[in-house]
Amino acid sequence: MKDIEQIKKEAEKKLNAINTQEELDAFLIEYFGRKSGVLNNILKSLKDLSIEEKKEVGKKANQLKEFLQKKAEEKKQVIFQNKIKIQEEKEKIDITAPSKYHKTGGLHPLDYINQKAVSIFESMGFEVVEGPEVENEFYNFDALNIPKHHPARDMQDTFWLDVDSLLLRTQTSAVQVRYMQKNLPPLRIVSPGRVFRRESTDATHEMQFYQIECLVVGKDISLANLKSLLEFFFSGLLEKSQVKVRFRPSYFPFVEPGVEVDVSCFLCRQKGCSVCKNTGWIEVGGAGLVHPNVLETAKISSRDFSGLAFGMGLDRIAMIKYNIDDVRLFYSSDLRFIKQFSK
Numbered sequence: 001m002k003d004i005e006q007i008k009k010e011a012e013k014k015l016n017a018i019n020t021q022e023e024l025d026a027f028l029i030e031y032f033g034r035k036s037g038v039l040n041n042i043l044k045s046l047k048d049l050s051i052e053e054k055k056e057v058g059k060k061a062n063q064l065k066e067f068l069q070k071k072a073e074e075k076k077q078v079i080f081q082n083k084i085k086i087q088e089e090k091e092k093i094d095i096t097a098p099s100k101y102h103k104t105g106g107l108h109p110l111d112y113i114n115q116k117a118v119s120i121f122e123s124m125g126f127e128v129v130e131g132p133e134v135e136n137e138f139y140n141f142d143a144l145n146i147p148k149h150h151p152a153r154d155m156q157d158t159f160w161l162d163v164d165s166l167l168l169r170t171q172t173s174a175v176q177v178r179y180m181q182k183n184l185p186p187l188r189i190v191s192p193g194r195v196f197r198r199e200s201t202d203a204t205h206e207m208q209f210y211q212i213e214c215l216v217v218g219k220d221i222s223l224a225n226l227k228s229l230l231e232f233f234f235s236g237l238l239e240k241s242q243v244k245v246r247f248r249p250s251y252f253p254f255v256e257p258g259v260e261v262d263v264s265c266f267l268c269r270q271k272g273c274s275v276c277k278n279t280g281w282i283e284v285g286g287a288g289l290v291h292p293n294v295l296e297t298a299k300i301s302s303r304d305f306s307g308l309a310f311g312m313g314l315d316r317i318a319m320i321k322y323n324i325d326d327v328r329l330f331y332s333s334d335l336r337f338i339k340q341f342s343k
């Protein structure tokens, strides 16, 4: 009887220490094995006892057997639940964990400049508007006060399509009247996009390039508004505080007055360098106050409203900013070039 108590204690201790199914299997064999299992050995030993003892020890042995079976079954459940827990832990996804995959690549320099330019205008409440690359003659020229046979058409060598009056737009200014016909002033838009000209390509000319157009129409819009707007814009775009803007009289049929826009050289801070050719100024685009004819074409009263417009090429800005000497690299898909910007 004493032995059975002892065996029970020992078995319980062993069971408690078990963590795996393999350990449990070994335990079951040790205690319940047919040939030399501990319990069988107890039953075998009964033959040497008196009938009274047999009864008592037999009962105890059976109780022990049931007890251990129950405990082993409980252990089996615990092991099984643990296994599931470990599996779940493994499969758990932490959506806040940083990605295992390294981001490779980066923005194309033109995309970078473009996105930056757009976001500055957006921060000032401008709406971003896109126009079609295949445009018609009306919006690209006529509506911008450039009728057929106007000499200004010659300045923008045009890809005409075989279909009547369709062309690849030569300027993002084409978006102006499209938008004004559908929207009442006051309005503020910015329109980035690709434009096309029939050029022989060389280091500074491509037959496609990117422009960004800005148009504001409202009451009493003036050149002073244009200037402060551009100073704010270029300070952000060129990442230099206090970029100065200078206007030089110029001619674009869709604005009056029309100006050429220069910014203070952001490379040498006007000390003089090869990019600004020691003038301290870099030409960046064209601008002016929207010509009354353009407003009227869009059915906006030029008596009640005035507007400002600005357009610039992004390629040249990107070339200066990143010290790129050949515009064709932007469109070459040459990975050696692109990879310089993949940060």
Ligand code: DAH
Pocket (backbone or CB within 6 Å): 170, 171, 172, 173, 213, 214, 252, 254, 255, 285, 286, 287, 288, 309, 310, 311, 312
């Ligand atoms: N569209 C002109 C060009 O491509 C640039 C331009 C000049 C845009 C004056 C304007 C502007 O909005 O007012 O050469």
